[in-house]
Amino acid sequence: MGAIGPVEAFRRRLEERALAPLTRTGRGYYLLVGGLLLVVAWGLYAYTSQLREGLVVTGMRDRIMWGLYITLFVLFIGISHAGTLISAILRVTNAGWRAPITRMAEFITVVALMVGALMPLVDLGRPDRILNLLLYGRWQSPVVWDLLSITTYLTGSVIYLYLPLIPDLALCRDRLLQGAPRWRRRFFRVASLGWRGTPRQRRLLGSAIGMMMVLIIPVAVSVHTVVSWIFAMTLREPWDNPMFGAYFVAGAIFSGIAGIILLMALLRKIYRFEEYITARHFVNLGYMLGAFVLIMIYFNVSEYLTTGYKMNEEVAFHFRQLFAGELAPLYWFYLLGGLLVPGLLILLPATRSVAGIVTAAVLVTLGMWAERYFIVVGGLRVPLMPYEAASYAPTWVEWSIMAGAFAGFGLIIALFCKLFPLIAVWEVAEHHEEEAVRVPRRVALAWAMTRPEGPERAGAEWPEPVANLEDTPVLGGGRR
Amino acid sequence: MRPLVAGSRIASLLALATLSVAGLAPSAGERPETLLDLRVPAAANAGEELELRARLTDAGGAPIPGVLVGFYSLAEFAGVSGEVMLGEGVTGADGVTTLRYVPRREGEIMLAARFPGSPAHGPGRAMGTLSVGPGPPLYRETPWIRVPGIVWALVALLSAVWATYLSVMVLLLLIARDGRVAAPEEVRR
The missing domain is CATH 2.60.40.730 (SOR catalytic domain)
Structure with a gap:
């Protein structure tokens, strides 16, 4: 066996590292999955008690009829923007650095949508009545729009997750032959669609990814816009707001970026992906997070200034409950902890590190949960007739179901880690290969521009090539 | 400013007069x-x-x-x-x-x-x-803004999205077929 070039060595290391979670499972993994299963089971127990006794076991009543469940619905649908939207935007703009993180981003989307879409069902005292929506739903109802857009987005996200997985599934099919259970080998064989990396297959896959990456962006935007319209189509302060759609989409991308950063940090640490997911990825996503901090502040100022300037009775009530009343702790936490502090952590060079950006992402996620809560509950607290404001406090059933939902989210991701490579091996390898070609060209150009003139010029030498291109692999295996 | 001051004086006098009458x-x-x-x-x-x-x-x-x-x-x-x-x-x-x-x-x-x-x-x-x-229904059955054909336009848009999904599925079928019929020299894995 002859010497291998740096590109091939990188590829082998990458394959080994990316496939390691599929082949090796430690005790910690089983403990984690066991813990998550326990929480999910507890959530299911709480849900059965809600099914048995009705919504009376929750804190929701006739006036505040949406609470923690709808808060979670909006939060999860928001986080689902992480993936597809960010991955698609980075693909469309051909941002090469995206390669190691797109798989995680796309997967967050699918899992968050699956969990989020369950929440309105949980919110129904009689979930069997969801059929009424299908049988008797009216086109004029935003709830029907929501059902359609979420179904469309979920389907599109699954396709968009699957397409770039195909070459990696083929890699699993070819590499994980020994010791893998039969069902797994069969799964990889079927799911890889007989991928052999032929030029025609590559062309077809490229077309499919191209179509989906362009399509998924407007679909994702439409989903969160429609989610916002469930609120904004009512005559209720603070939901009666024409910019709610844009505000929700911005909030969704914001929480989505935070979601990716958190998952990235976690998986990088557990599976030792430091070579592929570098500080540069965190800083780049941190910049995106920082940009959205500014956008969210802009939306907040714009909303409160315009409604506060007119200050009708409902707005006055809403401002009181947000700034100094029952919801004030959540609001100020959102503003200071969820926007201002993360912004500073990203802005200041001293804290613009992996740890600083992960801290910012944790704060943003908590802050956005708080924001969703006071949008949903705060809106329903505003009295529309001259009576006292209603109050709402989630019960143990709601907290348990919320814990179960988060545990379910974690559980599906944990299971995914054992089924699919978490890093898009072929994309990372291709990007590395392109860089390996591009860098010597850049160096050569720089050398040509700076090489000495006159008698010294004859003695100047070309720099060493970075990669041995004869030994460079291409998409789906093979040699140049 | 002068008319305003005058106005407020008149209002004060009127209020005083009203109080007096009430008294x-x-x-x-x-x-x-x-x-x-x-x-x-x-x-x-x-x-x-x-x-x-x-x-x-x-x-x-x-x-x-x-x-x-x-x-x-x-x-x-x-x-x-x-x-x-x-x-x-x-x-x-x-x-x-x-x-x-x-x-x-x-x-x-x-x-x-x-x-x-x-x-x-x-x-x-x-x-x-x-x-x-009983009388006729008092709620407005039609929306205030009526865009002719908006529902069909949305249905067409949605159908276009799903048609794209379908065409991607067709591409996947073609990928699977090509994997079966590809010549050995074309295979890169």
Whole structure:
């Protein structure tokens, strides 16, 4: 066996590292999955008690009829923007650095949508009545729009997750032959669609990814816009707001970026992906997070200034409950902890590190949960007739179901880690290969521009090539 | 600034004068009694416009002109009952004031007219019952903004998205087929 070039060595290391979670499972993994299963089971127990006794076991009543469940619905649908939207935007703009993180981003989307879409069902005292929506739903109802857009987005996200997985599934099919259970080998064989990396297959896959990456962006935007319209189509302060759609989409991308950063940090640490997911990825996503901090502040100022300037009775009530009343702790936490502090952590060079950006992402996620809560509950607290404001406090059933939902989210991701490579091996390898070609060209150009003139010029030498291109692999295996 | 100052002075003087008149006026117990008569149609249909008519007179039957009379319906909502104001009117020379009223629900509606009293006259109150029958639906069935064909446009848009998904599925089938028929020299794995 002859010497291998740096590109091939990188590829082998990458394959080994990316496939390691599929082949090796430690005790910690089983403990984690066991813990998550326990929480999910507890959530299911709480849900059965809600099914048995009705919504009376929750804190929701006739006036505040949406609470923690709808808060979670909006939060999860928001986080689902992480993936597809960010991955698609980075693909469309051909941002090469995206390669190691797109798989995680796309997967967050699918899992968050699956969990989020369950929440309105949980919110129904009689979930069997969801059929009424299908049988008797009216086109004029935003709830029907929501059902359609979420179904469309979920389907599109699954396709968009699957397409770039195909070459990696083929890699699993070819590499994980020994010791893998039969069902797994069969799964990889079927799911890889007989991928052999032929030029025609590559062309077809490229077309499919191209179509989906362009399509998924407007679909994702439409989903969160429609989610916002469930609120904004009512005559209720603070939901009666024409910019709610844009505000929700911005909030969704914001929480989505935070979601990716958190998952990235976690998986990088557990599976030792430091070579592929570098500080540069965190800083780049941190910049995106920082940009959205500014956008969210802009939306907040714009909303409160315009409604506060007119200050009708409902707005006055809403401002009181947000700034100094029952919801004030959540609001100020959102503003200071969820926007201002993360912004500073990203802005200041001293804290613009992996740890600083992960801290910012944790704060943003908590802050956005708080924001969703006071949008949903705060809106329903505003009295529309001259009576006292209603109050709402989630019960143990709601907290348990919320814990179960988060545990379910974690559980599906944990299971995914054992089924699919978490890093898009072929994309990372291709990007590395392109860089390996591009860098010597850049160096050569720089050398040509700076090489000495006159008698010294004859003695100047070309720099060493970075990669041995004869030994460079291409998409789906093979040699140049 | 001068007219404003002058205006506020006049307002202060007027307020003082009103207080003085109120102070000189007889107390509620001593004020002459008033009689308020409320005329309500015996029956109507929901959505039909009616006229409520109230006539205010003194004990001797002489009309009391130029005073404000309120019209109310008695309502109960969410465990709270009370009078919901329908409108107000100033009595004419004949002591009569009227209000155009559209009942919005079926059933018996209790209506009331109330004169709160004035320095010269005691308060008066009258009640009546209106029996409301069914009428046409009062909610607006069509939206305010009507874009012709908007539903079909949205259905077409949605169909286009799903058609794209379908075409991607076709591409996947082609990928699978190519994997089966590819020549060995084309295979890169």
